[in-house]
Amino acid sequence: VPTPDRTQSVEIGDGVDGGVKGGNDE
Secondary structure (H helix, E strand, O other): OOOOOHHHHHHHOOOHHHHHHHOOOO
16 A cells, blocks of 8 residues: 555545545545
């Protein structure tokens, strides 16, 4: 798993998935 990033959250997933992996819960 790549380093958590705000940009990645949008690509990896939204909400829970984006919050955990991307650090951005939107």
